[in-house]
Amino acid sequence: MIQKDRRPVFLDITRIDLPITAVISIIHRSTGILFFLLIPPLIYLFDLSLSSWQGFEAVSQLLDHWLARSLLVLLSWGFAHHLLAGIRYLLIDVDIGVGLESSRITAWCVVGGGLIVLFAVALTVL
Amino acid sequence: MNRRSYGLRAWILQRLSAVYMTVYLLFFILHVSTNPPQSYVAWHGWMAGPVISLATALFFIAILVHAWVGIRDVIMDYVKPPALRFSLLSLIGMVLLICGLWVLRILIQVSQ
Numbered sequence: 322m323i324q325k326d327r328r329p330v331f332l333d334i335t336r337i338d339l340p341i342t343a344v345i346s347i348i349h350r351s352t353g354i355l356f357f358l359l360i361p362p363l364i365y366l367f368d369l370s371l372s373s374w375q376g377f378e379a380v381s382q383l384l385d386h387w388l389a390r391s392l393l394v395l396l397s398w399g400f401a402h403h404l405l406a407g408i409r410y411l412l413i414d415v416d417i418g419v420g421l422e423s424s425r426i427t428a429w430c431v432v433g434g435g436l437i438v439l440f441a442v443a444l445t446v447l
Numbered sequence: 448m449n450r451r452s453y454g455l456r457a458w459i460l461q462r463l464s465a466v467y468m469t470v471y472l473l474f475f476i477l478h479v480s481t482n483p484p485q486s487y488v489a490w491h492g493w494m495a496g497p498v499i500s501l502a503t504a505l506f507f508i509a510i511l512v513h514a515w516v517g518i519r520d521v522i523m524d525y526v527k528p529p530a531l532r533f534s535l536l537s538l539i540g541m542v543l544l545i546c547g548l549w550v551l552r553i554l555i556q557v558s559q
Contacts, residue, residue, distance in 0.1 A: 350521065353514075353517045353518075353521075354518070354521060356514070357514045357517065357518050360510060360511075360514060360543075360546055361542070361546060364507075364546055364549055364550055364553070367550075367553060368549070368553050370490065371490070371491055371494060371553060371556075371557050373487070374486070374487035374488075376487075377486070377487035377490060377491075378487070404469065407465050411462060411465075414462075
């Protein structure tokens with residue numbers, strides 16, 4: 322007989338104290354979805370830049386715009402975070418950083434690495 | 448591979464594509480930042496080289512495979528009704544396939 326699940330559900334997002342490992346996992350997933358959505362625009366720009374010299378100039382000018390540069394800085398953070406969190410998962414696959422303490426340390430490394438890339442790219446691009 | 452190892456295949460594909468994309472992007476960013484293409488001819492010529500265009504084709508294949516496995520995981524986590532799940536997966540699979548053909552066309556035209 323199937324019994325109705327009566328376990329309490331607690332989903333008050335303002336009072337749940339997520340561990341840092343959960344936070345970077347959520348960011349890994351959100352940035353992944355974001356980059357998935359960016360695939361068609363990326364291919365479009367790639368196509369345009371190779372279609373003619375006018376297209377190449379158009380893409381160059383677009384990427385040179387301050388808005389595009391700012392966007393690039395933000396995206397570079399998202400990308401660095403996704404990449405570093407991904408490397409962290411690969412390390413977990415080979416049993417590095419599995420324990421509670423070490424997994425939190427590597428999670429903070431992902432956060433720190435992402436911020437370092439953010440500042441480095443901001444300094445060179447802006 | 449049989450039905451039971453399907454999850455393992457996705458797992459391996461996700462990691463192989465990730466490693467390849469990392470290597471390609473490091474190379475690409477290093478090249479473009481130290482030696483930015485100044486003109487259409489330079490950019491087009493660089494992309495038309497057999498090694499670069501092949502590596503780029505592989506890169507886009509890796510993106511599409513990686514995106515497919517990732518988005519499929521997300522949809523399987525949050526979209527429970529079978530019909531909706533199937534429709535979404537079909538739609539996304541179609542979009543990714545079209546993206547792949549699009550890139551293939553770009554790269555073939557470039558190398559001609």
